[in-house]
Amino acid sequence: MTTTAPKPETTRGALAGMVAELASGAIRVVDLTNVLSSDFPVIVLPSEYGQCEPFRMETVSRYDGNGPAWYWNNISMNEHTGTHFDAPAHWVTGRDIANGTVDAIPPEDFIHPAVVIDIAEEAAADEDFIVTRAFLEEWEAQNGRIEPRHWILLRSNWAKRVGTLSYLNLKDDGAHSPGPDAGAMRFLVNERDCIGLGVETVGTDAGQASLFDEPLPAHSILHGNGRYGLQCLTNLDELPTRGAVIVASPLKIKGGSGSPLRVIAMVPSHPD
Amino acid sequence: MSARPPKETRDPLARKKARHVAPGKRSRAMHALSARAAQGRFVLQVCTDCGTATYPPREACPNCWGKLAWQDQPTGAEVLCETEIRVSTDLYFRDHLPWRMGKVALDAGPVALVHLHRSLTPGDRAVIRTMLDRGGNAALFALPPSGEIDMTDPQLREFVVPIVGKTVLVSDARSAIGLAVVKALHEAGAALVVAGMAPPDRALGAGAEILSREGVQQVPLDIADQGSVMEALSKIGGPLDIVINTARHVRAGGVSANANLVEQRRAFDVAAMGLSRLAQATGPMLAGRPNGAFVDLISSDALAGSASHAGFAAAEAARLALLQAFRAEMRDAGVRVMAVFTGPVEDEHHQRVPPPKVAPGRIARSIVEALTQGHEQTCVGDVAQDAMARWLEKPALYAREKNL
Numbered sequence: 001m002t003t004t005a006p007k008p009e010t011t012r013g014a015l016a017g018m019v020a021e022l023a024s025g026a027i028r029v030v031d032l033t034n035v036l037s038s039d040f041p042v043i044v045l046p047s048e049y050g051q052c053e054p055f056r057m058e059t060v061s062r063y064d065g066n067g068p069a070w071y072w073n074n075i076s077m078n079e080h081t082g083t084h085f086d087a088p089a090h091w092v093t094g095r096d097i098a099n100g101t102v103d104a105i106p107p108e109d110f111i112h113p114a115v116v117i118d119i120a121e122e123a124a125a126d127e128d129f130i131v132t133r134a135f136l137e138e139w140e141a142q143n144g145r146i147e148p149r150h151w152i153l154l155r156s157n158w159a160k161r162v163g164t165l166s167y168l169n170l171k172d173d174g175a176h177s178p179g180p181d182a183g184a185m186r187f188l189v190n191e192r193d194c195i196g197l198g199v200e201t202v203g204t205d206a207g208q209a210s211l212f213d214e215p216l217p218a219h220s221i222l223h224g225n226g227r228y229g230l231q232c233l234t235n236l237d238e239l240p241t242r243g244a245v246i247v248a249s250p251l252k253i254k255g256g257s258g259s260p261l262r263v264i265a266m267v268p269s270h271p272d
Numbered sequence: 273m274s275a276r277p278p279k280e281t282r283d284p285l286a287r288k289k290a291r292h293v294a295p296g297k298r299s300r301a302m303h304a305l306s307a308r309a310a311q312g313r314f315v316l317q318v319c320t321d322c323g324t325a326t327y328p329p330r331e332a333c334p335n336c337w338g339k340l341a342w343q344d345q346p347t348g349a350e351v352l353c354e355t356e357i358r359v360s361t362d363l364y365f366r367d368h369l370p371w372r373m374g375k376v377a378l379d380a381g382p383v384a385l386v387h388l389h390r391s392l393t394p395g396d397r398a399v400i401r402t403m404l405d406r407g408g409n410a411a412l413f414a415l416p417p418s419g420e421i422d423m424t425d426p427q428l429r430e431f432v433v434p435i436v437g438k439t440v441l442v443s444d445a446r447s448a449i450g451l452a453v454v455k456a457l458h459e460a461g462a463a464l465v466v467a468g469m470a471p472p473d474r475a476l477g478a479g480a481e482i483l484s485r486e487g488v489q490q491v492p493l494d495i496a497d498q499g500s501v502m503e504a505l506s507k508i509g510g511p512l513d514i515v516i517n518t519a520r521h522v523r524a525g526g527v528s529a530n531a532n533l534v535e536q537r538r539a540f541d542v543a544a545m546g547l548s549r550l551a552q553a554t555g556p557m558l559a560g561r562p563n564g565a566f567v568d569l570i571s572s573d574a575l576a577g578s579a580s581h582a583g584f585a586a587a588e589a590a591r592l593a594l595l596q597a598f599r600a601e602m603r604d605a606g607v608r609v610m611a612v613f614t615g616p617v618e619d620e621h622h623q624r625v626p627p628p629k630v631a632p633g634r635i636a637r638s639i640v641e642a643l644t645q646g647h648e649q650t651c652v653g654d655v656a657q658d659a660m661a662r663w664l665e666k667p668a669l670y671a672r673e674k675n676l
Contacts, residue, residue, distance in 0.1 A: 038497040044472045050534055054471060056497040170474040 022266070030244070032198075032233045032263040034162060036082040040232075041168045043080065043202045044175065046210075052078040055260075079258040085250040086196075086204065086219070086229030090257040093224030100226065102256040109228070110249035112195045114151040114265065116239045123156040123178040127169060128208055133183035143241060148193035151230070151246050154178070158200035159234035168202060179206025182217035189225045196228030198246070198263075200236060204229040230263060243268050291562065292364035293606040296407040301329035308342060309402035309410035310648035311660075316380055318343045327382040327412075345380040349414060351396045352377055354388055364406065371427060376400065376414055386412040390425050403431040403646050406606040408599070421644060432646035433565040433608055436461035438513035441505075443468045443495055443550060445483060448619040448632040449569065450518045455482045456636035457516070460644075466508050468493030470519070495519050495546035496538075501553045512557045516639060517568045519546050520588070522621035527582045536583030544590035551598045559605035566602070567610045567639055568595050572651065572659040574613070576671035599648075610642050615655025628654045 021027040034040060042052040055077040061067025079102075080086070088094030089101045099105055117139055122129045131154065140146060156178050161167040169176045179201065180188075188194045197204050197218055204218035214220070222229055230248055245266045250259035298306070301317070308315045316325045321338030325345065333340055354374040360366050374388035376398060384400070392398055398414040405411045413431060415421070423434050440457050444450040445467030457465045465488045473492065476483060483490055493504040495517075505512070521542040523535040547568065558564030571584065574592040578585035592611070599609035614635055616625040630653035638652040651657040662670040 038494060038500045039471070039492055039503075041472060050532075053538075054494070054497070056494075056499075058498045165473055165475055168472060168474065170472065172477070 028267045030238045030265040033083040082260045083232040084260045086258045088223040091219045091223035097226045102250040103252045114244045114246045116153045118155045120157040127176045129178040131180040131184045133187045146192045152194045153198040155236040175207030177201040177207035182214040185217045185221035198230035294405040294407040305329045306410040312647045315342045316345045325381040327384045347399045348379040349376040349400045386414045433643040437463045439464045440514040441466045443517045444519035452632035452636035496541045515554045515566045539583045539587035543587035558607045564607040572613045572656040575663040579675040613651045613656040
């Protein structure tokens with residue numbers, strides 16, 4: 001006979017309380033998602049690689065001869081188009097992670113609290129700003145230790161560039177946008193046990209990260225350790241440093257490496 | 273003040289002008305002449321028995337009942353007589369009266385009834401062009417010996433597509449070809465060249481200064497997306513006269529070997545479906561214009577499959593088929609649907625292809641020429657011309673030889 005640990009219990013009251021607070025506005029819901037449209041930029045890889053398809057929409061009918069009372073569209077896109085989720089299987093380092101595709105990720109991972117790290121000023125001053133371990137340690141000295149099992153959200157204000165050339169910020173020598181280096185990623189994954197990294201830019205890695213000594217460290221280290229990525233987020237400036245809870249549930253694509261999704265944050269009116 | 277030609281203005285309350293096309297019924301022999309005229313050739317039937325050239329086209333030699341064969345002919349002629357038509361019951365011609373006609377003695381032999389340029393009088397030497405009328409059928413037009421097209425002659429304008437003062441959309445202006453086309457149209461006097469800018473969006477590099485000039489308007493345009501096409505068209509102020517579809521997706525690759533299905537699909541999405549999206553959205557706009565035209569840049573790979581560029585050739589073949597259907601649809605509206613065929617281009621997409629290759633600027637000049645000369649089908653460069661000649665002669669042999 002085996003003994004199993006007793007399951008943690010909750011009451012219906014806790015959920016009911018949350019719903020009541022949502023209804024009353026005590027918990028605010030912030031939409032962290034960009035509009036999924038054909039003109040929303042997608043990541044551009046060096047030309048020797050296959051490219052990411054943008055979102056596209058073709059109308060099947062709109063109250064017309066093809067469907068007099070209904071309106072619907074066929075849509076197509078890459079799994080990594082628009083505001084989207086990266087599963088561990090997205091990266092070669094995560095290829096052997098159990099349940100590493102979007103259809104297999106345990107659903108409880110879709111809801112986690114977040115820590116928001118503000119790098120807006122640094123990114124404004126330097127579009128290639130790199131988040132390092134030293135930067136994070138300094139941030140902790142100011143803001144307290146990052147708790148385990150949290151989303152790390154980098155607020156760079158990059159979402160405010162959407163609709164301009166400076167969002168992808170493609171130049172002759174590639175894209176320029178902020179992101180972490182390998183030291184920062186190891187710190188967040190190994191020592192702070194983050195759920196994943198969420199960014200406003202088109203990728204979790206910096207624009208020039210393919211040229212780092214350890215290339216594309218965010219993807220490589222996050223996914224190699226079974227962590228997730230969220231990209232093309234917006235409205236991070238409406239979140240408190242601590243206290244927001246992220247709801248990010250990707251589409252259940254069979255064997256999918258990621259998925260566009262609607263990301264929302266539940267924010268208490270008094271985070272402290 | 274703008275140095276560009278001003279856009280045309282119209283009375284907003286005026287009833288929409290109904291447009292007609294020249295009557296279209298023709299004999300099968302006449303359609304055979306039209307098919308050759310579309311290639312810019314001046315051909316007549318010649319008897320294989322007695323050698324007599326004949327016009328108009330017929331089924332047998334009027335001299336000896338011998339078998340007739342099409343042959344390219346000298347274009348010279350002498351004007352014999354002239355007349356001016358002032359009354360007609362035909363709706364199209366009523367709109368364009370008076371209309372000059374004349375009889376000419378062709379150097380090739382026959383006497384022919386032709387459309388007469390306004391400067392020609394009896395006794396003059398002339399060059400004869402077979403041009404396509406607004407209904408898409410061949411007609412002989414007598415021009416002054418220089419052969420120059422006088423755009424101020426309203427009768428002649430019916431057979432060509434004027435560019436001066438017109439609004440033109442170029443579907444992919446970011447490519448080397450597209451850039452060259454924008455430049456050529458701008459220099460040819462288009463009032464506005466709308467430059468479709470394909471994603472990804474990025475700052476313009478060197479050589480793209482033309483896109484920032486007055487008379488050029490950049491609009492984001494992804495012809496692989498219906499919504500993007502509609503949005504781009506909504507940003508064009510005033511009527512649209514001409515569409516130049518330069519969008520293509522050139523990638524090497526086979527079918528089972530060295531195949532890349534993502535690239536193959538993309539080639540279809542841009543070349544074939546892209547043409548459909550663009551045609552569907554712009555067709556009705558062009559149909560309302562007095563000289564609407566749609567020019568499609570097609571690879572000569574469309575004529576027969578290519579083992580080295582299988583997906584690209586298949587997509588271009590599909591594009592050609594769609595273009596032919598679109599041409600038929602537009603015939604009643606008098607909108608000219610033209611094809612400019614090219615072989616490999618001197619651009620970044622053909623780095624592994626050996627010369628001869630066609631410079632983008634040459635393609636652009638050919639497109640302008642196709643419009644102003646009224647050529648329904650043009651082959652630019654040696655590769656396309658050779659491919660077309662061989663395909664016309666023996667299509668099955670050409671398909672075989674191409675992939676040896």
